[in-house]
Amino acid sequence: MKNRKTAGFILIAVLLVLTCLAGCGKLAAYSNGNGKGNEAGTAAVSAADEKTKAAAVTTEAAKTEAGRKTEAAQKTEAARPETEQAASELTAGTDADVSRQAAEEESRRAAEEESRRIEESIAEASRQAAEEESRRAEEEASRRAAEEASRQAAEEASRRAEEEASRQAAEEESRRAAEEESRRAAEEESRRAAETTGPVQSQPDYIANTSSHKFHYPWCHSVEQMAEHNKWYFYGNRQELINQGYVPCKNCNP
């Protein structure tokens, strides 16, 4: 604004100088005319007039221009409050803009914070899920190990029970075998003892009744009722007794 105003004043000053110079020319011509004659003086005056007129025109034009520029300056001056207001508004707008940017920045930070918080929350949830998964896996492994241990213990117990049963059965079998062996050994011993006693053994093969001509095993109860003098302690084959006319007892059936 000020530059325009200054340019206007400078232009006016230049025009005034030019006008002044034109005036001086006129004076010079007039002085010249006094020395060189009327014709030359007239011509000079005419030329000076022309110059003055031209200068006047130029001045008028300059004035018009200056007036236009002054008007423009005035308009500019008049417009200043508006401009200042506009500038103020601009400043206000800038303030609002700054405020808005600050708000945006704040909003962005809040959003970032929220985003970060959400990410942390997700990470935490993920970590917790991983821990839970790990804990479950450990529990599962522990449970399986316990099951396996239990199963093995059951198998071991079953195996031991089978072994124990097998061992007891073997012992029982062994005991029976030993008993059988012992019984057989005793029988054998008894038989040998009987053999060694030979013909002088106290127990006869049969006892025959010399009165009734019946013969019995020694253990038959009929023998008890027999009179001692009728007893015949027979050592030998039953056929020998039959051949001698003796008959087997119907009770003990020898």
Ligand SMILES: [Zn+2]
């Ligand atoms: Zn008999």
